[in-house]
Every structure is written in structure tokens, then in C-alpha cells.
Amino acid sequence: MTESRHESLHEAMERIRGTRVWKSIFRREPARTNRTRSLAIFGNLLFHFLPVKVREKSLRVRVSYYLGSISFLLFIVLTVTGILLMFYYHPAVPQAYRDMKDLRFVVTSGLFLRNLHRIAAHLMVIAVFWHMFHVFYRGGYKPPHEFNWVVGVILLMLTLFLSYTGYLLPWDQLSYWAVTVGSNIIKAMPFFGDKIRFLVLGGNTVGENALLRFYVLHVVVLPLIAGVFIAIHFWRVQKDGGLTVPEEPASVEPSLSGKPDSEK
Amino acid sequence: MTEKNKIDTGFSSDVRKDPRRVVFVTRKTSAKVTGDPGPQVMAYPHLMLREAIAFQVLMIALVAVALLWDAPLEQLANPLLTPNPAKAPWYFLGLQELLHYFPPFVAGIVIPTLVVVALVVIPYFNVNVQGEPLWYANRPRRLRIFLALLTVLTISLAYFDAWTVLVPTVVVGAMALYAYTLKPGATTPLGPLQRRPISWWVMTWFILVAVVLTGVGTFFRGPGWAWVWPWGSHAG
Numbered sequence A: 001m002t003e004s005r006h007e008s009l010h011e012a013m014e015r016i017r018g019t020r021v022w023k024s025i026f027r028r029e030p031a032r033t034n035r036t037r038s039l040a041i042f043g044n045l046l047f048h049f050l051p052v053k054v055r056e057k058s059l060r061v062r063v064s065y066y067l068g069s070i071s072f073l074l075f076i077v078l079t080v081t082g083i084l085l086m087f088y089y090h091p092a093v094p095q096a097y098r099d100m101k102d103l104r105f106v107v108t109s110g111l112f113l114r115n116l117h118r119i120a121a122h123l124m125v126i127a128v129f130w131h132m133f134h135v136f137y138r139g140g141y142k143p144p145h146e147f148n149w150v151v152g153v154i155l156l157m158l159t160l161f162l163s164y165t166g167y168l169l170p171w172d173q174l175s176y177w178a179v180t181v182g183s184n185i186i187k188a189m190p191f192f193g194d195k196i197r198f199l200v201l202g203g204n205t206v207g208e209n210a211l212l213r214f215y216v217l218h219v220v221v222l223p224l225i226a227g228v229f230i231a232i233h234f235w236r237v238q239k240d241g242g243l244t245v246p247e248e249p250a251s252v253e254p255s256l257s258g259k260p261d262s263e264k
Numbered sequence B: 001m002t003e004k005n006k007i008d009t010g011f012s013s014d015v016r017k018d019p020r021r022v023v024f025v026t027r028k029t030s031a032k033v034t035g036d037p038g039p040q041v042m043a044y045p046h047l048m049l050r051e052a053i054a055f056q057v058l059m060i061a062l063v064a065v066a067l068l069w070d071a072p073l074e075q076l077a078n079p080l081l082t083p084n085p086a087k088a089p090w091y092f093l094g095l096q097e098l099l100h101y102f103p104p105f106v107a108g109i110v111i112p113t114l115v116v117v118a119l120v121v122i123p124y125f126n127v128n129v130q131g132e133p134l135w136y137a138n139r140p141r142r143l144r145i146f147l148a149l150l151t152v153l154t155i156s157l158a159y160f161d162a163w164t165v166l167v168p169t170v171v172v173g174a175m176a177l178y179a180y181t182l183k184p185g186a187t188t189p190l191g192p193l194q195r196r197p198i199s200w201w202v203m204t205w206f207i208l209v210a211v212v213l214t215g216v217g218t219f220f221r222g223p224g225w226a227w228v229w230p231w232g233s234h235a236g
């Protein structure tokens, strides 16, 4: 019975994929040939910066642990849950804190939403660091990937700033003092330390101006910049010829430029 | 003929008058075309399917944790009530641990700046693209330099009482010295250490120090930044 149900579902999908409407949306026939499968990537605004073909070796889990993809997926999860949280949040003292209480006790699944956002944020910091170290150990920064590594360093900083600006928003003791401790470090900068700190906080202490500034940075400025750099990063992965796959252990003996002592 | 451009940039677009170099053939080939690329597959569906699986596994894990664990929420922020210790977010606790040992200008400005600069220049600074092992050529000379550096580093860290930096530094140093003693082709579990290039050792040292500092700052620091055990009560 399931067999025939399956068949008809399959047929229905096929029929839908053959319609004019479907074609008008995806700009191609069903992806049955390699030509239409290529079109599925470069004929699609969202995917066109991905490669059309990938090396089979680079798909192996151990090459990347998909850590870059996971960082990106966490960014998406954070964007979605973050927008939902924005519906319940006012960047004002002390309303911000009351909103946290409301999320916990009033809003349906509000706490779950906040938990998701917070875990994804912690995980993204871990995933991005891990991705960086993993790229390093497989030599992924070597030519022609140099500049993409630099883009990566920018993404790392953006990730940390995103996380740090978000940390203040609940406006509880934890977030208040964490941000106070962090922002005191800026004071150690010679000459303009105090000025920069004033600029960041909108005052000499962490107060309602700092909350507003961190909020705007957290929900608009930094995510937009990060989105642009992530796009550049993906596009460069493709343009640089795909992932760096270290050679098999058997051939890992480096092609040596120096000579061993015995040959001297 | 085409109408003259209203805004003149001084750049001619006539290829016949202005020959440009089309191809530039260098002696070296770039890394991306060396080596056998191996078989290729279509990104759609092969890559897309794997990304979808990664996404689903990730979502399941996220939802599971979000159901079991709750985001913390303490009392309303109170500028007059400083908690002891006041801790930065966990990824900055390594820095805060450094601040405990070094003057703020060094720990808060110089070291982070140096780390970021070092990260940026990694791909441009790479003099050893082939990944020649540290202990491959010039062994006696490299050993002398290595021991000198390790000694200076150890003494200066001890001078600042920076034990949580010192311990991982000595551990990595000992590993590198052990790699020096390995016979070529040793198949022990630590055998591969002898093939590691110097960049590997520096990065591993950096990661180990960062992990130890962050871990100590997160779990082992209590009131007044004194050492506490995470399982002991530090309700003070």
C-alpha cells in the first residue's frame, strides 16, 4: 500500500515540477540532467555563488566536518530566532529586563525561543573558532586561499562582536557586569582609550545609551556587515577552486625543499 | 563612429589602440591547479543533500538542548552592586585571565592586537609552503634556537607568575622536544609529531594556551579572581 502511495506522491511531484508555474519560478526544467542541475545552482540568486561541481574528495566529512556550513547555518538560525525575539524586546532601561521576564512567564514558547537564540550564539562562537583551526591544520590558508583567510579573520571578529553586543541586551546583573568588565579594557588603550569607550557606550558608564547602541549594532549593523562578508567568503571558496584537501597519509611526507642532515 | 562620451575618464576602450595583456603566463602554477583534483560531482544534489542533513542534525541538537537547558537571567542590572567576581562572556575570559597577570595595556591591548595581526599575516608569511618538518634539516641549530626561546619564555612567564600560561607552554615545548627524539618513521601514536612543521607547533601552542586560559577563567576563578574548584562551594 505504501508502495503505491509513494508512487503517486512521486508522480504528483513530477507533474508539479513540469508545470509552467514551477518553471517560471526556478527558471529551469526539473533537475534531471547535468545541465539543469548546473542551472539549479547558478540560475538561483541564493545559490549562484556556490560551485556547480565539487570534488568528490572535498565532500568527505573529515575534510571540513562541515564546520563552515554549520557556522553559516547557525547564523541563519540566529537571524530567524533573533527577528522573532525583536517582536518582544524594547531596548530601554528597565523595560528590556521586563521583556526577558515576559518571555519566560507570559509569551508562549518565549523561553524556548530565547534558549534557542542563546545556544546557537554560543555554538556559533565555538563553530567559527573550530572552523578556523581546522582550516589552518589542513593548510586551507595557502595560495590561492590567502585572502579568504583574511575575510575569515574579519568574520571571526564580527562573530565575537555580535555575541558581545547581544550579551548586554537582557540587562540583568550578568550582562551588565560582563559588558562593564569588557568595556573597561578599552580604557587601557593609550591616548584615546577613554574617548573610544565613550563613543562605544554613549557615556562614561554602561547605561541606557550603551543599551541602545549595542542593540542597533546587534540587530542591524553587525548582521548586515557579516552577511556581506559571508557572501564574499563563500564566493571566494568557489573562485579559489574549492576546499583544500590534504593528501592521503601515505603521501603526506612533504615534498622537501631542505635536505636532511644525512645528505649534507 | 560612436558619439563622444560626455564624461571623459581618459581611459580608452578601443582594444586595437590600447592593447592590454590578456594572459600572463608565469613559471609557477598556482596551488589550485597542481595535483590531481580527482573525480567531481554535481553540487546539486550531492552537496545540497549533505548540507540539508547537516542542518537537520544541527536543528535537532539545538532543539534538544533548548528544551533541557534554560538561558540564565539574574536580577535586574544594578550599577551599585558589583558581583565578585564580575566575569566577561566566556570567550573573553582568556583575556580576563591574562589581565590578572599582566598590566591592562599589555593584556588588554597589545596581546589581542598581536593575535589578530598574527592571524591576518599567516597566509602571507608562509615561507614554508611545503610544510617541512621542524626537526628535519639543521637539527642541532634549530634545537639550540628552540631551547633558547623556550627558556626565555618560561623565565619571563614565571617572572609574572603567569602559571596558567606557563603550564601549557611547557607541555607543548616538551612535546616538541619529544618529537626531536623520535626516530624517522616511528609508528608510535605520537609518531606523526615528527612530521609537523613549525607553523603547526606555533598554532598548537596558541590553541592550547587559549583553551587553558579560557577554561581556567570560566571554571576555576572565584571571588577576587582566586583559584576555586568548580565542584567546591564558593558561595562567598
Ligand code: HEM
Pocket (backbone or CB within 6 Å): A064, A065, A066, A067, A068, A069, A071, A072, A075, A128, A129, A131, A132, A135, A138, A139, A140, A141, A145, A148, A149, A150, A151, A152, A153, A155, A156, A159, A230, A233, A237, A242, A243, A244, A245
Ligand atoms: C561566520 C563565520 C564563517 C562562516 C559562515 C564560514 C563559512 C565557510 C564555508 C561554508 C567554507 C567552505 C566549507 C568548509 O570548510 O566548511 C569555508 C571555507 C573557508 N573558511 Fe570560513 N567561515 C567562517 C569563518 C572563517 C574564519 C574565522 C576563517 C579563518 C580565519 C575562515 C577561513 C576559511 C578558509 C581559508 C576557507 C577555505 C578553506 C579551504 O580552502 O580548505 N572562515 N568557510
